[in-house]
Amino acid sequence: MSNEPRAEVRITALKADEIDELSRLATEIWRAHYPAIISDAQIEYMLAQRYAPAVLRSELAQGGVWWDALRVEGRMAG
Numbered sequence: 001m002s003n004e005p006r007a008e009v010r011i012t013a014l015k016a017d018e019i020d021e022l023s024r025l026a027t028e029i030w031r032a033h034y035p036a037i038i039s040d041a042q043i044e045y046m047l048a049q050r051y052a053p054a055v056l057r058s059e060l061a062q063g064g065v066w067w068d069a070l071r072v073e074g075r076m077a078g
Helices: 016-033 040-050 053-062
Strands: 009-013 068-072
Touching: 016 040, 016 053, 040 053
Parallel strands: none
Antiparallel strands: 009 068
């Protein structure tokens, strides 16, 4: 068993004021990890379709759709 302190990890419902942060994070992650398996054009299409701030706001406003935010030491990680 390690004596190292554990990172604080939390999953919470995404709030409207976190949408831009999630959109930026998704862009960073997709552009860093998906080029090996899909084209840049497909990545941009997927980001626009799923992670554009307007899309996220619309989905949250529907009420039947929700997003969660993963935070590690208070920083959004997923």
